[in-house]
Amino acid sequence: MSRKFSRRSIVKSLGVTATGLTGMAALSGSASAFSDGERIAATTNLNTREQPGTDQPIVATVNPGEVGEIMNGPTNKGGYTWWGVHWLDRNVWGWSVERYLQSTSGGSGGSDFDWPISGYITSPYGARPGHYAVDIGANGNIGEPIYAAHSGTVDVRAYEAGGCGNYLKIGHGNGYQTMYCHLNSFDVVEGESVSRGQLIGGMGTTGNSTGPHLHFTVERNGNHLSIPGGDGETVTAGTKIPKDYSGI
Numbered sequence: 001m002s003r004k005f006s007r008r009s010i011v012k013s014l015g016v017t018a019t020g021l022t023g024m025a026a027l028s029g030s031a032s033a034f035s036d037g038e039r040i041a042a043t044t045n046l047n048t049r050e051q052p053g054t055d056q057p058i059v060a061t062v063n064p065g066e067v068g069e070i071m072n073g074p075t076n077k078g079g080y081t082w083w084g085v086h087w088l089d090r091n092v093w094g095w096s097v098e099r100y101l102q103s104t105s106g107g108s109g110g111s112d113f114d115w116p117i118s119g120y121i122t123s124p125y126g127a128r129p130g131h132y133a134v135d136i137g138a139n140g141n142i143g144e145p146i147y148a149a150h151s152g153t154v155d156v157r158a159y160e161a162g163g164c165g166n167y168l169k170i171g172h173g174n175g176y177q178t179m180y181c182h183l184n185s186f187d188v189v190e191g192e193s194v195s196r197g198q199l200i201g202g203m204g205t206t207g208n209s210t211g212p213h214l215h216f217t218v219e220r221n222g223n224h225l226s227i228p229g230g231d232g233e234t235v236t237a238g239t240k241i242p243k244d245y246s247g248i
């Protein structure tokens, strides 16, 4: 059983001042890439520092795949988003940049994908013949922010007049893709790497759409996978879709 460290011990070990505590409040933010206590891994040789900021002393350089636990953050400094991480194997705490961290969550907890928008389900998966997606509304708010359901790469950014309108497809590895349709605006470009919870576009009603909503799909190797959620169910951006998608 792993030791659980209190906030106080983390604050002490990181040498955070009282003003540095403001980052903790942001943990409740609905579109944060990670949540408190979430297991993450470094995606590259990654510096972890005493405080947020590239000018801060390096505590350690962790290896690709090394696993840590989110203890604090996010906080923005010097153009980067920083997270306080307890690196488990070496029992070291430090701040690292979000773009080089990837969630390792999965399994029965259903943390493989996050809801990409805050709203309510207007058409559950499979409720209409041939509709292998969930439609999510948000009070008709054109521009309602849409976030990446998982980290990955923007495979497609395109316009399809008779169908998806402005849409994005994000590849997540292992054959997985998520798709986001009828967008009013784009916040990413094709080929761009995105992190879980990153703003990718705004809700709209472009293409074959009867009103502003997000049409959201999960595919693996081109096959649509079911997404849970009943008609009218409320969903919150950045919270976990309660399903285990194997292999991601």
Ligand SMILES: [Zn+2]
Pocket: 123, 131, 133, 134, 135, 214, 215, 216
């Ligand atoms: Zn739809």
